[in-house]
Amino acid sequence: MRATQFLIATQKETPSDAVVISHQLMLRAGMIRKLSSGLYCWLPLGLKVLRKVEAIVRDEMNKAGAQEVLMPIVQPAELWEESGRWEQYGAELTRFNDRHTNSFCLGPTHEEVITDLVRNELKSYKQLPANFYQVQTKFRDEVRPRFGVMRSREFIMKDGYSFHIDQDSLQATYDVMHETYCAIFNRIGLNFRPVEADTGSIGGSASHEFHVLAESGEDDIAFSDSSDFAANIEMAEALAPAQSDEAIIGTSKTIATPSQKTIEEVAAFCDSPTDKTLKTLIVLGEKNDESEEQPLVALVVRGDHTLNELKAEKLPEISSPLTFASEERIQKELGVSIGSIGPINLPITTIADRSAVAARNFICGANQDGFHIQNSNWETNAQFSSIADIRNVENGDPSPCGNGQLHIKRGIEVGHIFQLGDKYSKAMGATVLSENGKETVMTMGCYGIGITRVVAAAIEQNNDDAGIIWPSAIAPFQVAIVPINMHKSDAVADTCQALHDQLSAAGVDVLMLDEPKARLGSMLADVELIGIPHRIVVGDRGLANNEIEYKGRRDEDSQMLNKDEIVDLLMQKI
C-alpha cells in the first residue's frame, strides 16, 4: 500500500476530550473520529485493525465448530416481551416504532433473536449441540459513554449462542469456548486473565470474564499469587478470618465524638486503627408482604473494609438493587443520624460481615448522635442477626481457593462467557424432541467478545511516548518503508518500489511512505505513532554500501542490513 493512496490522518496534538491513552492515540493515529457521544467513525487505518481482530475471532470460532450467522440490529418488541426483558431492560434499550406503530428496539444483544431462530429451525436432539455466532453491531444507550471505543454506545461484538440437550453438553461446549477465548486473546497478543464473574443482566449460572490487565480498566480483578484463581472483585469471596484472640474487655465505654462522623475521623479521634472500628450501613430490605413499606436492614463491616453491593443485594433479606436508606428514614425509625449508628440494640435485622464478627473490642456507633462506644464485643453489648460475606476482598487477603494471597489489579473486560441454562429457551418455548420422543427445553450458553473494545485494550497495553506499538497479529501494516529524498534519487525510489512489490507479493501488509517531498522526521513520527512493528529506511548513503536501515518498533536502535537479504530477514521477523 502506498501512503498517497491511503488516508494517513495523523495529528500532532491530542484532542482535549480524550482521557485515556488508547482514545488519545486512536484519534492521533487517525484510526477513529467521533461522530457524536459514544458514536465513532472508523477510518481506513482503524478499520484495518478491526478487521484483523475479527478475522482471528472468526477463525478460532470456526475451528471450534461454531457456525456464523447474521441477525438484524433492529428487533421486534414481541420477542423481548416473550423473554420478559422488554420490561426488565431499562433506558439502555433504545425503543422506537415503525410507520405501522409496531414497537422495535435496537439490539443490545441477541439472545431473543437467536432463540427464536433456533426454536424454528432445530427440532431434534440429533441436531444438538449447536453453536451459532455473529459479528454484529450492537447499540446500548450507556448512561455514560466514555474512553472512546472502550465504552461506546454503538460497538461491534462477536456474540455466540450454543444450544444443548442437557447440562453436560453445555458444560462441554462452555469449556471449548473457554479454551477458544484463550486462544483468541493469545493470538491477538494480549496479556489477559480469565476470571470468575457475575452473570449480570444477561442471567444464568456459571460465567467467566476475560480481562485485559490495564490501569485504565473499569473493573477490579482479584487473583491469587500462587494459583490460577482469578475473580471479578464483585464475586471474589472474602474468607472468614480466625476469631480475634484478644481478651474481651468486659466493660465498654461510651465516648463523646461530637464532630467525628466518618470512620477515619472516629479512628483518629480514638487514636485507634480503622480495622478496630465497625461501620453500620442502613439499606432497604425485602418486603415481607405486599402492603408494608420496605424494612430497614443494617449491614455491619469492619471500618477498613468496603461493602460489596453485589454480594449484599443477593442476600434474601436485602432488596435488589441495593438502595441506601434515606437520612430522614434512619432518623425517624432509629432516632440517630448517619455517623453514629452501631450494632447495639438495633431494632432491625442486622447482618454482619465475617470479618466484623471476628473483631474484638471494637469501636462502633452508640446509636446516639455524637457518641461512639469503645471496647464493644459481640459477646457483651453488640448483636447481629446473621453472618454473611458482604465485603470486597482486599490486597493481601487469603485466596478463597486456599492457595496464596489475593492481588487486585484493574482489568478491561474484553470477553464474557455464560452458561445461560434455560432462561430464554424456557420463556420462549425453544424445545426439541429428546431421544425418547419427549419435548425438551434446550439449555443455552452465550459467548461475547467486544471486538471494538479489543482494539482499544490492545493499545492500552502496548504504547509508549511515540505512540502505539501493535502486537504483530493485529497491526494495520507489518512493515513501513521510509524513503529518504525519493524525489531526488532514482536508486532510492526504485529500491523502495521493488521492496514494496516483493513484500506485497509475499502477502505482507506493507506501507510505503511515497509522498514525494515528505520530511523524514514527520514520516518517522507517523510510522511510530501508527505503531507499525517493522520499519526500514532507504537512503542513498546506505545504498552506496548495499545496506538498508531496519528498526523494530520496540528496538532501542536501528541496524544496517544487507539490501539483498532484507526481504528474507523481514519475512523471518514477521
Added chain:
RNA sequence: CGGGGCGUAGCGCAGUCUGGUAGCGCACCACACUGGGGGUGUGGUGGUCGUAGGUUCAAAUCCUGCCGUCCCGACCA
C-alpha cells in the same frame, strides 16, 4: 439523574472579567530555500464565535432559555 467544566477554522488555544474591525500555533494551498527525527521564509485558503431570544447605537463579550460535549458522583455511618 445530581454536581461541575467547556463550546471561537480540521486540531490545540487566546480574546469574554472591563461590549467597539475575530486572533495565534499546528494542519492545509502556492513559491523558494532546505534535506537522516515533526526544518525555514514569503504569500494565501478556511470561522453565521453551539443555538434561539433579550439588553444596547454596537454583543464572541452582558442577561435568559435551549442544545451539544467532557469530567466527577451511586462507600455516608
